[in-house]
Amino acid sequence: MRHELKVKYQRYDNWDELSPEDQDLINMAYEVCKSAYAPYSKFHVGASLRMTNNEIISGSNQENIAYPSGLCAERVALFYAGANLPNEKVQTLCVVAKGDLLPIEKILSPCGACRQVMLETEVRQELKYRIILVSQNGVCIVFDSAQDLLPLAFGVTD
Numbered sequence: 695m696r697h698e699l700k701v702k703y704q705r706y707d708n709w710d711e712l713s714p715e716d717q718d719l720i721n722m723a724y725e726v727c728k729s730a731y732a733p734y735s736k737f738h739v740g741a742s743l744r745m746t747n748n749e750i751i752s753g754s755n756q757e758n759i760a761y762p763s764g765l766c767a768e769r770v771a772l773f774y775a776g777a778n779l780p781n782e783k784v785q786t787l788c789v790v791a792k793g794d795l796l797p798i799e800k801i802l803s804p805c806g807a808c809r810q811v812m813l814e815t816e817v818r819q820e821l822k823y824r825i826i827l828v829s830q831n832g833v834c835i836v837f838d839s840a841q842d843l844l845p846l847a848f849g850v851t852d
């Protein structure tokens with residue numbers, strides 16, 4: 695029997711159509727892009743998390759000359775939250791990027807390893823969280839759950 699997987703998300707032509715809270719989160723992600731250490735890719739990524747206590751956590755990609763030793767912005771932010779705010783849950787995660795690696799109309803979409811960590815965060819906190827992905831020309835898409843970005847995930851299949 696053939697099955698079908700469907701993922702729903704909301705698309706906005708420009709992120710200024712989002713709520714002021716979401717716009718704050720996106721602005722924070724752009725702000726933290728400035729601290730990216732990306733001498734190899736020259737691609738600056740910022741991730742911001744709104745926690746359930748409304749605190750905003752952010753992280754940027756940190757590269758290393760031994761390439762696989764570097765870490766993406768999403769995991770820097772999520773692991774920081776796990777280490778420093780263990781009693782809070784993620785409510786919304788946002789990722790943005792600046793650089794020539796992607797055409798400006800292309801939405802920054804997390805890598806597979808980050809999706810795995812994003813999903814385990816959701817499973818662990820027993821609360822779905824929203825994910826906002828943004829392109830450099832302002833288009834954004836919003837998912838309701840980390841599961842939407844990693845269907846049939848290792849260890850978490852329904």
Ligand code: THU
Nearest residue numbers: 735737739755766767803804805
């Ligand atoms: N990167 C992120 O930080 N997040 C993503 O979602 C995709 C890629 C980083 C890793 C590396 O430092 C640079 O962007 C180029 O791949």
